[in-house]
Amino acid sequence: MKDVQNAADMRGIAIQKVGVSDVDLPFLIKTKNGSFQSVLAKIKLTVDLPKEYKGTHMSRFIEVLNEWSQKPVSYREMECILSDIMHRLDAQRADIDINFKYFLEKRAPISGLKSYLDCDCLFSGTLLSGDHLKFVLGLAVPFTSLCPCSKEISRYGAHNQRGLMKVKIKHRPGHFIWIEDLAALMEEQGSCPVYPLLKREDEKYVTERAYENPKFVEDVLRDLVLALRRLKGVEWFEVECENYESIHNHNAYAAHREFVSEITSTERSL
Known part of the structure; x- marks a missing residue:
């Protein structure tokens, strides 16, 4: 034919x-x-x-x-x-983009009960003839944040909210980070991680942990940037953080993009 x-x-x-x-x-x-x-x-x-x-x-x-x-x-x-x-x-x-839901095993902080957290993930690759693969890993992870201002001015507590942090990261050839490791690094930057399954003792723990670790959306983003700078072999990364506000009818948002080679040795050690 x-x-x-x-x-x-x-x-x-x-x-x-x-x-x-x-x-x-x-x-x-x-x-x-x-x-x-x-x-x-x-x-x-x-x-x-x-x-x-x-x-x-x-x-x-x-x-x-x-x-x-x-x-x-x-x-x-x-x-x-x-x-x-x-x-x-x-x-x-x-070029290829593969978008998928990836499930992370989570254990509740006190009871130890197991559940699965779904996260949006991206594998993106570009290959030119005679060159190495250019690979980008994208991951979106939920987190809890507690407002430092609310905690400071309130007599009875502070408002908190669930947020979403998104990272795209490109490593140099020969370097790679697992989804599980990147997710753990991202979760540590919020006031507290999100768990799909909590018993009463777990709920007490996450409420108190967030209260002891208040962060604006700007704080979450900056801490995440510092954590990503410490990874080996990173060429560039993009970060977005968004708080789904509990006392406003709008969200709080912050974003940052960085080529790691532009960072000085002093900044990298912070």
Whole structure:
């Protein structure tokens, strides 16, 4: 049959990204303990298209994704996925975004009861011919914050709220951080972590811990920035923190982006 995609195009426009998006597939994500977690992933996979060609072969993207959906995926496998699609389509560049819910095992602080916290996660990768994989890990983790101003001026307590912190982090080649480790680092920067399951003794603990550790949204963001600076091999990171305010009809928000190479040795040691 006639291959229309390989027909010549005379408009002289190369396309940087062409492929498939909003592909829902079951995927296996490697865990820190050496196992894997089965997730429902929403995927975008693209390659570059030279100006000489009319179109790409969409079916090959789905073929590659279907094959890799049966293999546990982490940093190294992302490079293999992109190499695979580049080889099949004779491309010089490939990009992939894998968005999924990842479940973290949590134990209540006093009772020790186990539950699972769902977090939005992103694996994003770019591969150029002859280069290393550029990999970005994205993670959103909920937290509790307690208002320092409210605590200072109130006789009976202080208002607190649930917030959400989002991190995107890009490591240099040869470096990697597990989802579990990044989540633990992020949770420590709030007034208190969020737990899906709490008994009365646990609720007492988290209420008092937040009260003893009041933080504005700015405090949470700055502490998170300092923690990320201490990670090895980080090229850049983005941070967003948002408090879902309990006494206002609006949210409190802060954001920051940083190239770590621009940080001085004195700042890094803080």
